[in-house]
Amino acid sequence: MLSLCLLFLLLQNIQSFPLAVNSCLPVPFLAFPASPHAATFIFIAPQVPGKDSLPRMRRNAGSSAYWVVDFLACLLCCLAACPAAKDLADDAALSAAVCSIVYQLDQSPSSRGYRYSFFGNAFFINEQGYLLTAAHVLETFRDGGQPYILISRPNRPPRLLPAAVIAVDSEHDVAVLLATPNPFAGNHKVTFLALAHDPAFRGQPVIALSFHPSRLQNAHTFEAPQEDRSSGQVLSYESTELEKSAAPTEVFLLSHAVTRGQSGSPVLALDSSAVVGLVEGRWLRAPAVSVTNSSSLSTSVPGAAIPIRYAIALLQRQSISWHTPQSFPATLPAR
Numbered sequence: 001m002l003s004l005c006l007l008f009l010l011l012q013n014i015q016s017f018p019l020a021v022n023s024c025l026p027v028p029f030l031a032f033p034a035s036p037h038a039a040t041f042i043f044i045a046p047q048v049p050g051k052d053s054l055p056r057m058r059r060n061a062g063s064s065a066y067w068v069v070d071f072l073a074c075l076l077c078c079l080a081a082c083p084a085a086k087d088l089a090d091d092a093a094l095s096a097a098v099c100s101i102v103y104q105l106d107q108s109p110s111s112r113g114y115r116y117s118f119f120g121n122a123f124f125i126n127e128q129g130y131l132l133t134a135a136h137v138l139e140t141f142r143d144g145g146q147p148y149i150l151i152s153r154p155n156r157p158p159r160l161l162p163a164a165v166i167a168v169d170s171e172h173d174v175a176v177l178l179a180t181p182n183p184f185a186g187n188h189k190v191t192f193l194a195l196a197h198d199p200a201f202r203g204q205p206v207i208a209l210s211f212h213p214s215r216l217q218n219a220h221t222f223e224a225p226q227e228d229r230s231s232g233q234v235l236s237y238e239s240t241e242l243e244k245s246a247a248p249t250e251v252f253l254l255s256h257a258v259t260r261g262q263s264g265s266p267v268l269a270l271d272s273s274a275v276v277g278l279v280e281g282r283w284l285r286a287p288a289v290s291v292t293n294s295s296s297l298s299t300s301v302p303g304a305a306i307p308i309r310y311a312i313a314l315l316q317r318q319s320i321s322w323h324t325p326q327s328f329p330a331t332l333p334a335r
Contacts, residue, residue: 094273096191098123098265100150100211100225101137101177104160113221114160121210121265122149122163122177123275124192125315125322129182132311133264134278135168135175136242149179150211150225152189157222159188167318172249172310173242173280176318193266194323195308196274200252200267204234208254208279208303210265231270232256235302238283242306251280251304258282258303267305274325277305 102116120137124130131149141147148160163177183190200206208230213219232255239248254267258279267277283304315322 093191094193094209094268095227096152096189097193098209098211099131099152099190100213100261101133101163101264102148102150102160102219103140103145104148110220112223113157116148116150116160116213116219116221118213118216118219118261119147120261120263121279123209123264123266124179124190125195126192126320127184128321129179129184130166130315130320130322131163131177131179132266132275132278133175133177134280134306135170135173137264138165138168138175141165147177149177150221151179151183152224153187154189158224160221166320167314169310169314170243171246172314173306174278174311174314176311176314176320192323193268194272194274194325194327195312196269196272196276197324199307199309200234200269200276200305202234202236204276205231205270206234206254206267206276207231207270208256208258208262208265208267208305210262210279212259212261216261228259228262230254230256230258230262230303232303238285238304240285240304242280249306249310251283251306252277253283254303254305256303257300262303272325275308277307278311280304280306 099122101119101122103119105115105117119140120133122131122133122137125132138147147163147165149163150158151161152158161179161181161183163179166176166178168175208228210228210230211225212228213225214223235253235255237250237252239250241247242249242251258281262279263281265279266275267279268274269276281304283302312322
């Protein structure tokens with residue numbers, strides 16, 4: 001965008017102060033290797049100003065104010081457009097890291113693809129194809145059955161990939177999955193998210209990203225899932241038992257409500273886009289800090305999230321790598 005502004009400046013400068021050019025031929029600049037975009041330079045013969053030069057310069061000087069106004073307007077538009085384009089790129093990268101956890105119902109596809117049942121969400125944490133989700137999302141598969149994830153592809157319908165259950169921590173409600181084959185090695189639209197090393201704090205702005213099928217009762221793979229983005233703040237930390245007869249686990253409450261199917265989706269810090277937790281569900285007990293204390297927060301039932309430190313501890317026990325905001329690559333491996 002800045003280059004367009006510079007080009008605009010050059011054109012306006014030429015228009016305002018035209019140079020006298022004698023008949024000449026283009027001279028190729030041979031200092032650069034030959035290329036289809038080789039530059040040519042025009043030889044300009046010097047000309048002594050005559051009687052007609054000064055009136056022309058006076059006329060052009062009168063239009064310089066318009067040129068300044070035009071250039072400043074162009075520059076402001078460019079500066080305003082650059083952050084917007086960056087935000088859109090970041091949003092696309094974040095969404096490509098999240099996918100639905102489903103169970104395939106058909107052995108062969110129909111005209112609408114494979115029919116499936118939807119259970120929740122997961123998100124990629126590295127380029128090896130490992131994912132994190134809430135352990136309770138996988139309860140249906142405890143007695144058998146293969147979980148799948150729904151992966152986006154560029155210019156093609158979504159695809160089902162098997163996801164192997166690598167590790168489960170039921171006490172803290174976190175689980176690790178591995179997509180097979182690795183979608184990062186194929187033509188899939190996927191990225192991964194960084195995990196925050198600092199815990200979420202009260203009042204921190206966060207956003208939860210998740211997907212759900214357009215038809216919950218009759219979902220098919222050729223129908224693109226719908227994206228949900230829930231923005232809010234961290235309200236407080238609470239202690240609860242996520243598994244019967246287990247030690248109490250700490251969760252943090254969200255100012256926004258949690259809808260069906262959001263379990264296992266990432267909760268991201270709004271400033272760093274790093275994962276600070278996983279959506280657990282709705283908090284049906286009275287929180288220690290009332291949601292109505294701030295008029296800017298929603299008065300609906302708050303959501304509950306699992307701190308990311310429990311998931312990191314599970315990854316460490318399995319010797320699985322992950323990324324932090326500091327170690328995150330400059331360019332996401334989107335495909």
